[in-house]
Amino acid sequence: MEEGGEKQWSSLIVPSVLEFVKENNFTTVPSRYVQSDQEKAEILDDSSLSSEIPIIDMKHLCSVSTMDSELKKLDIACQDWGFFQLVNHGIDSSFLEKLETEVQDFFNLSMEEKKKLWQRNGEFEGFGQVNIVSEDQKLDWGDMFILTTEPIRSRKSHLFSVLHPSFRETIETYSYEVKNIAKILFTKMASVLEIKREEMEDLFDDVWQSIKINYYPPCPEPDRVIGLTPHSDAAGLTILLQVNEVEGLQIKKDGKWIVVKPLKHALVVNVGEILEIITNGRYRSVEHRAVVNSDKERLSVAMFHSPGKETVIGPAKSLVDKEKQCLFKSMSTQEFFNAFFAQKLNGKSHLDLMSI
Ligand SMILES: COc1ccc(-c2cc(=O)c3c(O)c(OC)c(OC)c(O)c3o2)cc1
Ligand SMILES: O=C(O)CCC(=O)C(=O)O
Numbered sequence: 001m002e003e004g005g006e007k008q009w010s011s012l013i014v015p016s017v018l019e020f021v022k023e024n025n026f027t028t029v030p031s032r033y034v035q036s037d038q039e040k041a042e043i044l045d046d047s048s049l050s051s052e053i054p055i056i057d058m059k060h061l062c063s064v065s066t067m068d069s070e071l072k073k074l075d076i077a078c079q080d081w082g083f084f085q086l087v088n089h090g091i092d093s094s095f096l097e098k099l100e101t102e103v104q105d106f107f108n109l110s111m112e113e114k115k116k117l118w119q120r121n122g123e124f125e126g127f128g129q130v131n132i133v134s135e136d137q138k139l140d141w142g143d144m145f146i147l148t149t150e151p152i153r154s155r156k157s158h159l160f161s162v163l164h165p166s167f168r169e170t171i172e173t174y175s176y177e178v179k180n181i182a183k184i185l186f187t188k189m190a191s192v193l194e195i196k197r198e199e200m201e202d203l204f205d206d207v208w209q210s211i212k213i214n215y216y217p218p219c220p221e222p223d224r225v226i227g228l229t230p231h232s233d234a235a236g237l238t239i240l241l242q243v244n245e246v247e248g249l250q251i252k253k254d255g256k257w258i259v260v261k262p263l264k265h266a267l268v269v270n271v272g273e274i275l276e277i278i279t280n281g282r283y284r285s286v287e288h289r290a291v292v293n294s295d296k297e298r299l300s301v302a303m304f305h306s307p308g309k310e311t312v313i314g315p316a317k318s319l320v321d322k323e324k325q326c327l328f329k330s331m332s333t334q335e336f337f338n339a340f341f342a343q344k345l346n347g348k349s350h351l352d353l354m355s356i
């Protein structure tokens, strides 16, 4: 493998949870999915705090009369929460309904159809898992499907060509719309942080965007499993749609897990580790997880936005010049993801490797 190549991004192959649920009549989950008591011990649920998760209005952010106060809200949301819900983002509701229906249909394809879209040896795109590094590692109660959507030259034609044409078109439209939202948000963040606009634009000019569709089947013992292991996203910015309005996403704040209540057609935006690095720690990438439900399936669509693979990431020069203290090392996006995908996910331990 060439240095800086992608080989380490492949993951051990694991069975589909949805297929297991469809094919077995069971009341006790297999041991490979059962989280240990120690891991469960630190869980403190406090859903009453969920209403405090900031809501940012994109229209207010873009209109002259309301921009300043909305920018302040955005700044506080990114510093204190690392998460916010974005409303009035401009994506048409009927289009989002179509996306939601097609995503559900996609996971209901037969196993024979899904196999055509399964991860290939040494690759991470398609149906499958990432970050599974050992045979005895506990598994999440969920399936996922990953695709690179931008830059267009990086799209895997063996996957795109197998997608149903209508679903492919929907993904392409959604990718375009969400990329534009991400770019607006990056520009707004640069303005409030006083990072030079061109510096931020240069970083995300050749944006690398991936879509990850998550499917969490119902589970008869939801408290013994986890839908998605606690982690913080490696990306610059993640923009997530909670597809069927079933609760499950939780973020860690002050040692407590807080529910992100699904708001119909709102987009959940979160700061990823790369943005934490670029902002020299001013914006925080926050640990989050997905829990599962005993009688309802849950679906979500995450879109990750990062600088191009060859781009060097590090604290923005215009920020560090003012602050004088640089908290993180610099490296290419590719090298950063090599480290991210090479290890089992475990909260925020990965970002510590980047600290100076
Ligand atoms: C087990 O739970 C998880 C597995 C993977 C990820 C995840 C986080 C990311 O930030 C991320 C990403 O940024 C990305 O874009 C380059 C990507 O496509 C290659 C990912 O698959 C990805 O996965 C989170 C939780
Ligand atoms: O399903 C969710 O709500 C969370 C998904 C997530 O955090 C991810 O895909 O990185």
Ligand SMILES: [Fe+2]
Binding pocket: 231, 232, 233, 238, 288
């Ligand atoms: Fe995530």
